[in-house]
Amino acid sequence: xxxxxxxxxxxxxxxxxxxxxxxxxxxxxxxxxxxxxxxxxxxxxxxxxxxxxxxxxxxxxxxxxxxxxxxxxxxxxxxxxxxxxxxxxxxxxxxxxxxxxxxxxxxxxxxxxxxxxxxxxxxxxxxxxxxxxxxxxxxxxxxxxxxxxxxxxxxxxxxxxxxxxxxxxxxxxxxxxxxxxxxxxxxxxxxxxxxxxxxxxxxxxxxxxxxxxxxxxxxxxxxxxxxxxxxxxxxxxxxxxxxxxxxxxxxxxxxxxxxxxxxxxxxxxxxxxxxxxxxxxxxxxxxxxxxxxxxxxxxxxxxxxxxxxxxxxxxxxxxxxx
Amino acid sequence: xxxxxxxxxxxxxxxxxxxxxxxxxxxxxxxxxxxxxxxxxxxxxxxxxxxxxxxxxxxxxxxxxxxxxxxxxxxxxxxxxxxxxxxxxxxxxxxxxxxxxxxxxxxxxxxxxxxxxxxxxxxxxxxxxxxxxxxxxxxxxxxxxxxxxxxxxxxxxxxxxxxxxxxxxxxxxxxxxxxxxxxxxxxxxxxxxxxxxxxxxxxxxxxxxxxxxxxxxxxxxxxxxxxxxxxxxxxxxxxxxxxxxxxx
Numbered sequence: 204x205x206x207x208x209x210x211x212x213x214x215x216x217x218x219x220x221x222x223x224x225x226x227x228x229x230x231x232x233x234x235x236x237x238x239x240x241x242x243x244x245x246x247x248x249x250x251x252x253x254x255x256x257x258x259x260x261x262x263x264x265x266x267x268x269x270x271x272x273x274x275x276x277x278x279x280x281x282x283x284x285x286x287x288x289x290x291x292x293x294x295x296x297x298x299x300x301x302x303x304x305x306x307x308x309x310x311x312x313x314x315x316x317x318x319x320x321x322x323x324x325x326x327x328x329x330x331x332x333x334x335x336x337x338x339x340x341x342x343x344x345x346x347x348x349x350x351x352x353x354x355x356x357x358x359x360x361x362x363x364x365x366x367x368x369x370x371x372x373x374x375x376x377x378x379x380x381x382x383x384x385x386x387x388x389x390x391x392x393x394x395x396x397x398x399x400x401x402x403x404x405x406x407x408x409x410x411x412x413x414x415x416x417x418x419x420x421x422x423x424x425x426x427x428x429x430x431x432x433x434x435x436x437x438x439x440x441x442x443x444x445x446x447x448x449x450x451x452x453x454x455x456x457x458x459x460x461x462x463x464x465x466x467x468x469x470x471x472x473x474x475x476x477x478x479x480x481x482x483x484x485x486x487x488x489x490x491x492x493x494x495x496x497x498x499x500x501x502x503x504x505x506x507x508x509x510x511x512x513x514x515x516x517x518x519x520x521x522x523x524x525x
Numbered sequence: 526x527x528x529x530x531x532x533x534x535x536x537x538x539x540x541x542x543x544x545x546x547x548x549x550x551x552x553x554x555x556x557x558x559x560x561x562x563x564x565x566x567x568x569x570x571x572x573x574x575x576x577x578x579x580x581x582x583x584x585x586x587x588x589x590x591x592x593x594x595x596x597x598x599x600x601x602x603x604x605x606x607x608x609x610x611x612x613x614x615x616x617x618x619x620x621x622x623x624x625x626x627x628x629x630x631x632x633x634x635x636x637x638x639x640x641x642x643x644x645x646x647x648x649x650x651x652x653x654x655x656x657x658x659x660x661x662x663x664x665x666x667x668x669x670x671x672x673x674x675x676x677x678x679x680x681x682x683x684x685x686x687x688x689x690x691x692x693x694x695x696x697x698x699x700x701x702x703x704x705x706x707x708x709x710x711x712x713x714x715x716x717x718x719x720x721x722x723x724x725x726x727x728x729x730x731x732x733x734x735x736x737x738x739x740x741x742x743x744x745x746x747x748x749x750x751x752x753x754x755x756x757x758x759x760x761x762x763x764x765x766x767x768x769x770x771x772x773x
Contacts, residue, residue, distance in 0.1 A: 384692065
């Protein structure tokens, strides 16, 4: 009966999105009067989950699962769901979660709602609020199946500490060859940089920066803030920056605490993609730029003067708060 | 190689989003509909397979007759056949079930769907389709090569990418990167004329129950006015971000 949450880790450390999913699962479990069970792959360091309301952890340790396989992970989680007789499963909006959850939904004949932003509005009927039209609207969706999967939107619920005493149980699902029919050949991941998906702060540059040679300003500002770097669609289309940095409707979604847009005009497609960010700052020399209508804070000024000055002020602030 | 490209008929990215009937329905009044951008990248990649390696390309959509101009556009871009499953696309699972039937009937080697539609953003149809078909699946695919029955795919992951190897038949959740924005084709007059003569088959839906129901919609609350900070007073911006917004 417990609410089951898939808690993703990276080299043994739980991702923030996983802790957020656990916090959410605890909220749902309280509504249903039940407990929370987490599934964790290839890590023994599961104590961190106890602080977010996870009563029980099923640890799956299997060398075959060292590389992520959506089919195999979905199969394993399905077996965990059966073991726990869970009726609600919570996953995050990470790339891996979004990859495995639809497969899991078919296996469990479960209705799946993605981009959910709040605790269920009710459990009978089971109704959740989710974003739709790329953040231009919300959609109230009823899940009508016995088993339900909730894909939690990143940074929408936040971390809610709730210490519990935890039991840990090793779990060995039986996997078959078909689970490994898609094989990982190589992984290319920048380990020294914050990814847009995991970042608390994102600094983004647009055409107003005039060329890729000026990107050091964006990177310097990101370094001071511990932020990820991003760019607008024209910038990635012109090849100034890699595609992986393109944020917006057809690029990556951003749901950071702070989003700083520099020299980005704020096309509707761009704004849709970053709208889930909590606080938006725009720096642009054109006071008519549409971004000013979407932003919380704005500076009308030349980015080439404002950004270096802002970096100095932030360094002073960090030094005095150290 | 037989390729099926799944097409969503969605409001143009610049559309104003409004709702009618007590916020239960999307207001299509004055809205221009287009091929879902994530699907269009996939369609263009499929055309390249056709041109370079020899492939047939069919397109399919679940929807009413009003979605046919979108399918005709796909034919004008170069698809060979279009199939419209005559049903309202009620939820991701229902759509996946319909697509699965079309996929089984057509015995496709490669099925390309967009990673998500830009209207409901469910992001579940490609994965559900693959699971129903018990077929290999790669999501958020930004690169795909096929040789014989072996496929090499690049998947976008959080903070990077990974290279995957698998076999056909295969379902792809595609997005930008499969081809670039500049590679997208605008149909020419010859393509549009030819598209009129290409087959657009309408088929009845199979029985399937939706698992979710979009009950109502709501627009985000209007945002307050921006707080402007003078460029010579950036210390104030830092102070506001720390004390007021509490984000640094």
